[in-house]
Amino acid sequence: MTGTTCRRAGARLTGVAISLTILIALTGVQSSCDLFTAPDNGGGGRSLPESTREILVLHSLAETLSTIAIEQDGALGTVDADVLLTGAVPNDLVRIGPLLALVVSGENALLTVNEDTLRLSRTIDLGTGRNPMRIAALVDATDLPVARWLVAVTNLLTDTVSIVDIDGGTVVAEFPVGPSPQAVRALPGADQSQIRLVVSNTNFRADRPAGIPYGPGSLTELVLEVASDGAGSPVVGLGSSRTIELEEPNYDDATEAGINPGDLVALPSAGELLVVGSGVNLLPGGAGADDGTVLVLHIDTLDILDRVSIGGSPARGVLRTDATDTALYTAGVDGIRRLVRYDTAGWDSPTSTDAALFVSAGAMGSLFADCLVVGERLYAADFAGDRLRVLHADTAELLETTPLSDGPIALLRDDES
């Protein structure tokens, strides 16, 4: 082949290559117009009719809210996934009046959502740098001297609790509490204009010794005075505030982890408020102290009545009450534990079989983020496994499992607030 022939062949090849390149480019541009825009992920409200009974699931990593229909027998029905986009790191939700209120930690925001449609109705800015964690509906607004729906939100990074007027979309007050507050529970006050707010303070400190970042744990009790400003807007003042220390007298702050009170569970019928504390969490592989604790407090005086060591480093707790007894299910690092309160004998000893591990997280070491009980069924959100497990609340038999969106963190029953 001569040089001239080669050059001609090269020129032809070059022409072919250019034509092919342009063709590929045009095809790419034509077919990729949709690729420049975000796909439609839904998130605009329910895509299925509202079920008579359902569980709402908040997904911390998917940043969405989903619903799961519950059949009459308690079996899981259709999942309506990711019906609402929440923003970064939603952590908790509560029902208040006709609305849902969602705490979105990464956005420093509170979302209000119409429960019928599950569409966003309002975004309330809680303020930069607060990192809101948990929420509680203040007692039924009809009991207050102002016809407004109010919620309390704990702010982890500012050591405060914000009182938010859901109707007005404003933060009406913000009060200091203890360090690193997490759980919050509203209780009736002495009269209709008062609300008692109990906040658990985990006292997380970055400069504490490695591995024991919490402590000492405490509660803050706020007595809030609620009034109307005359124009119908709420005015919330602080009547009083006090701190309840939760650690044992011989607690050594320098060497021990605190109780890390992650949840508050009210049992008004027994006159008790339960504090669920993880202590220092178990390390991967099970190493480390296993000092999960349930504190039993008098619901009015907040005196510590009992200190039950249950292990399992629980983060959340839920109650189930039947005709005679009450059981506290705690979701923790190694699974779900059950602690029984016998009507006549009080809370069971942790050494009995009832306090032992109820449901093991299994070899995969799933992290149960939240659980709730409906009838005989225990619904447990498996954060790491992205699924909801349904268990028999008496036998622990695994009845059902359904996959969920990324990072289910909080559950809400349709009749629960």
Added chain:
Amino acid sequence: MIGFTVLCGVFLVATPPGRSVAQEPTETVVITATAPEEMAPPGTTVIPVEEARRTGARTIAEAIAAVPGIALQFSGSSYEPVLLRVRGSTSEQVLVLRDGRPITDSYSGIVDLARIPLDRVERIEITRGPVNALYGGGAAGMINIITAVPPGPDSVASSATPWSGHGRYSYGSFGEHRAAAGATFTGSALTLGLAAGGILAANSYDYDRAGASRTRENAGGREADLSLSADNHHRGALLEGDAALTLEGSRRGAPGSIEFPTTSAVVDDQRLALTLGAGIRPGPATSLRAEGDLQRLRRRFDDPEYPLGALESETDLRTAGGELAGTVEGGLLEAGVTLSGRYSVIDDLELGQVDRLTVAVAPRAAVETTTAVGGGWRLEGAGRIEYTDQRVVPSVRATLSWAPVETLRFGLIGATGYRLPTFLELFQPVGAFVVGNPNLDPERSASIEAEAMVTLGAPDRHAEIRAAAYLVGYEDLIQWLAGPDGRWSPRNTGTARVRGLEIESRFEIPIRLGQWKPRIDGRFELVQATDTTDGVTDGKQLPYRPRAAAGGGLVLAHPFGHSLGFDMEYLGARPVNAQNTDWLAPYLSIDASARARLPVGGVEEWYLFLRVTNLVDEPYVSTRYYPNPGREIVAGTEVRW
């Protein structure tokens, strides 16, 4: 405290990695090798920094932003940190080198390219796809920053003085001053260089977004660097040697995000790097080169007002490396082998003292033929067997290049690679929310790529078109997952697949506007970066990876040295979470630049330049909660003598 440890190997190698592509700079842009008539190897783009300087670029990040396959994720103004991705990778999977030596550290595995100025840089080589077989790192690709070579004695001989130098100053939006100066003495036996630079950026700036005025606090800093170098290159001597000492210091704010600002957090860095090299050329076809380097990075982070208690960390990372490389050329065959060792030890307030020793042997060979019409084929193969962290990790890279004629070339590349876990991933101490995992395996990658490149108008190459299609698979990806204790820890649970298409073109328009020569660039890429990990994210686009991007530019160049340029980039929507429920909006960013050469006697070149980024003040967000603060204007001057 463990002192520096020097490991020097004694090996044979090809030309050191820093010299992997030809040496001389060119006036043409991307995709060119150093000489106009020479193409860069398949899979590689070479950016002559002089071309980037014409557009007012000041940092490596600004110089490579428009290269297909490269994605930059900004976190505010151009002074604030930038994350780098290559073809849908993570930042940790990209190796950053200076003259072939890694500046990616074992601690975090991330290099902020917004921190590296263009001063004293001659060109930037970008290789896409795994390059471990060539460089010992880079599961997804590498950026090699090649230092400018001082003028040789021949060019100095024609000058009145053996001294040459440069100076540069710029002032930009958000209160940013940058200055650099350097001088080189080229003697008959030795070339000596001295260079220094500094940055002063205001600690807070105001900007308007969504109709509201905002203030970004604690986002500035001050930085300084000093560099000394000596070499006897260009002498044609049997024995060549070089040495360089670099000192860098910086104190920067760490502003956090809008949602969670950290107005008192400060990062202090002190870095010292000493490199030594020596080479011998016993004959025209054989060479032997030994290199050694010592690096020390001391980093201190303080946030005394962190809401959950004061944060502080202090890290002292010391690295010593050495390699011996040799190559033999004969006929159509070129072969070489590199033996290398690198030892890193870290003293950390939290992690304690941790070390890592890596030793490797890396043979390579190439066969090449040429044809009478300027075409030919070349087959290159490289392998590396590395022992590190009590593991043997192999990697290979093979490149087949076929040019039927001088103006057309096809390339086929297959490669495997890996990314070693960082010290943070391995040894992060138990905290409230995170804990490291000492049992991590390296991430693994494998890729195949086909590339076609056409150049027209030889020898000036008035038009170039490059198209590449690739497939990259990742296994054992390190993902931070919530453990049963609620703490997040890294695990080798992820897999991913990235498929993509890149097309870029460059045409010199055959019209003349007086003496001005117009040139247009175009680029388009599709990236399907898919999470294939079992579970709810299977099939989803990896976070922050756009599925499509397009861009183009127009440059008017005057032979005296003036230039005008516009460049636009349209970036498609990017998901911000693994399940792809939330996406950042697509955006169009337009940049403009102008440079004028002043006819001043006594200096070789004197320029004034102006660069405007985000010309139309598009309110885009590159990283969630880190919005672009708006139009940035930089004006400056540069002189060379």
